[in-house]
Amino acid sequence: MPATPVLELRRLNKSFGPVQVLHDVSFSAEAGEVTALVGDNGAGKSTLVKCIGGIHPIDSGDYLFEGAPVHVNSPRDAAGLGVEIVYQDLALADNLDIVQNMFLGRERKRGLVLDEATMEEMAAKTLTGLSVRTVHSVRQQVSSLSGGQRQTVAIAKAVLWNSKVVVLDEPTAALGVAQTQQVLELVRRLADKGLAVVLISHNLNDVFAVSDRIAALYLGRMAAQVRTSDVTHAQVVELITSGRSGELGLANGDGLNGVKA
Amino acid sequence: MSVMVTKGAPETGSAPISSHVRGYLDRVRGGDVGALPAILGLVVLCTIFTILRPAFLSEGNFANLFTQGAAVTVIAMGLVFVLLLGEIDLSAGFASGVCAAVLAVLLTNHGWPWYWAVVASLVTGAGIGLVLGVLVAKLGIPSFVVTLAAFLAFQGIVLMLMNEGSNISIRDDTILAVANKNVSPALGWLMLAVGLAGYAAVQLWQARGRVSRGLTADPISLIAIRVAAVAVIAGVAVYVLNQERSRNAIVVSLKGVPIVVPLIVVLLIGWTFVLRRTAYGRHIYAVGGNREASRRAGINVDRIRISAFMICSTMAAVGGVIAASRANSVDPNTGGSNVLLYAVGAAVIGGTSLFGGKGRVLDAVLGGAVVAVIDNGMGLMGYSAGVKYVVTGLVLLLAAGVDALSRKRAAATGLR
Numbered sequence: 001m002p003a004t005p006v007l008e009l010r011r012l013n014k015s016f017g018p019v020q021v022l023h024d025v026s027f028s029a030e031a032g033e034v035t036a037l038v039g040d041n042g043a044g045k046s047t048l049v050k051c052i053g054g055i056h057p058i059d060s061g062d063y064l065f066e067g068a069p070v071h072v073n074s075p076r077d078a079a080g081l082g083v084e085i086v087y088q089d090l091a092l093a094d095n096l097d098i099v100q101n102m103f104l105g106r107e108r109k110r111g112l113v114l115d116e117a118t119m120e121e122m123a124a125k126t127l128t129g130l131s132v133r134t135v136h137s138v139r140q141q142v143s144s145l146s147g148g149q150r151q152t153v154a155i156a157k158a159v160l161w162n163s164k165v166v167v168l169d170e171p172t173a174a175l176g177v178a179q180t181q182q183v184l185e186l187v188r189r190l191a192d193k194g195l196a197v198v199l200i201s202h203n204l205n206d207v208f209a210v211s212d213r214i215a216a217l218y219l220g221r222m223a224a225q226v227r228t229s230d231v232t233h234a235q236v237v238e239l240i241t242s243g244r245s246g247e248l249g250l251a252n253g254d255g256l257n258g259v260k261a
Numbered sequence: 262m263s264v265m266v267t268k269g270a271p272e273t274g275s276a277p278i279s280s281h282v283r284g285y286l287d288r289v290r291g292g293d294v295g296a297l298p299a300i301l302g303l304v305v306l307c308t309i310f311t312i313l314r315p316a317f318l319s320e321g322n323f324a325n326l327f328t329q330g331a332a333v334t335v336i337a338m339g340l341v342f343v344l345l346l347g348e349i350d351l352s353a354g355f356a357s358g359v360c361a362a363v364l365a366v367l368l369t370n371h372g373w374p375w376y377w378a379v380v381a382s383l384v385t386g387a388g389i390g391l392v393l394g395v396l397v398a399k400l401g402i403p404s405f406v407v408t409l410a411a412f413l414a415f416q417g418i419v420l421m422l423m424n425e426g427s428n429i430s431i432r433d434d435t436i437l438a439v440a441n442k443n444v445s446p447a448l449g450w451l452m453l454a455v456g457l458a459g460y461a462a463v464q465l466w467q468a469r470g471r472v473s474r475g476l477t478a479d480p481i482s483l484i485a486i487r488v489a490a491v492a493v494i495a496g497v498a499v500y501v502l503n504q505e506r507s508r509n510a511i512v513v514s515l516k517g518v519p520i521v522v523p524l525i526v527v528l529l530i531g532w533t534f535v536l537r538r539t540a541y542g543r544h545i546y547a548v549g550g551n552r553e554a555s556r557r558a559g560i561n562v563d564r565i566r567i568s569a570f571m572i573c574s575t576m577a578a579v580g581g582v583i584a585a586s587r588a589n590s591v592d593p594n595t596g597g598s599n600v601l602l603y604a605v606g607a608a609v610i611g612g613t614s615l616f617g618g619k620g621r622v623l624d625a626v627l628g629g630a631v632v633a634v635i636d637n638g639m640g641l642m643g644y645s646a647g648v649k650y651v652v653t654g655l656v657l658l659l660a661a662g663v664d665a666l667s668r669k670r671a672a673a674t675g676l677r
Binding site for chain 1: 470471474476477538539540543544546547549550551553554555557558559560618619671
């Protein structure tokens, strides 16, 4: 295992008004690995992701990138570090084509004018590099794509920028069997290319299929972060539903004590 | 995903014309009708009016169409920006009235030179847009409510500027020339030649640039057809407008392209460039298509929304100047009555969606032509203003219906 994780969070706290959503959450993601982030509804997965992506500022705790403490206060800060987030609701504009979406907010320009040719080349190269062969033309409108293709475009958008960490928020939630398989293969390829991939999923089959490590959140606390090969399906279910499983997990099942992972 | 055609890299080289035609037909069938209804409507309306009233096709009336429709068309061009965001500006009509009133007061009552008066009028427009945009974007009041309130308030401001109802006549020759004078026939031809050469050059340069990098480009033949079509239409228009329109040519000669035409063409090219070729324009479409996605992409959504309202109101100011020029005066009803609905109608009839994310500045021009033809043709037929309103209202409803239906159809075919 590499000495320093690409992304590391230490004792992160986050409250919305009187409601504390994240309690002393520690989390890390290594290059070349898929780290699955699991947890029941309301466990704080999405909040944690938004903290990583700079959408929510963190209340306290350390955000370390490649071992160095950083301050991430906006999506631009996160993108500047090389942290890209692919959100559940995709964040693609239906009325734009694939190239336009992949470069949205970061258009290549020549003077004042958009450099369409360069953007089209780079988009095509990125899709080819990810072995995406399902898209007919990069000038297709996103509205005409299937769910799996949209997810592919959203992921390709995230890796276009030589990013180091890619966080995928339930990328397979709305997909059929074949499409899920294709997206999971893409997720694995990202990690094999040396990126740190964080995969959020409710589907434990997906998690066990592609992940190297599993981090389980329970009621806003990190119940455990373990190697996938060290745990069974049933143990992960227990971690998700009660925060502990045998020696693993929170010391006290109600999740009100400190982390002991 | 699995049923899609397998292709690793984008197609290279030029596709034959037949595939372009087929692609276009597929898009139309899929609900992306674009400006087709406006163009068909224009052809049908012109045919009907010409049969019923041959005077409709006279050179004099043809020139009238442009000057009558200019103000509404320019306001509609600005409205396209707001409509692209899925918002509406109901105050654009009276905003143009306020700006025209500012122009008239400064010109006639205070004796300002025309250029400073025009600048003041445009700045007023931009300021109005800034206020509307801030209220919509920062405070989060629906644009419908903000601009409905502004609609009422601006009506009052025009009244106050006009000293409770009197009208102010405009005597400045430059301002009066905008909607009442023509460019010389020779200059008309020259502008046409320069415009066509520029259009062809840009198209060819773009196609060559793409081919040299191995990307798909429009074939030369398609570009030739496009340029030729524009050349024929514009050429006929310039030819007709260069004919003598005066009943008594010896006393006063009346020929040439009305000055508003090159003005509209310049605005059309300029705003089309902004929307299609700049990052700002791309962001307008993105915010209209998916505001949250745009925000997450790091686009300053509030700034885009505010700026769109500013462009809309500034274009309304240009429309106000044209209206003042055409009427030779400004009165409390300038920009009132049907102006706003004609402008919204023009944009929507041309193919700009009321749901945001889809539309072009060209739509406003095509739709503006439809509205002008209806207004003018029905006037020639001797119908009252009441009938004109009813018909224009029905046409707007028809256009909005086509928009809604094409969206439904596109959703069914998975295009949107």
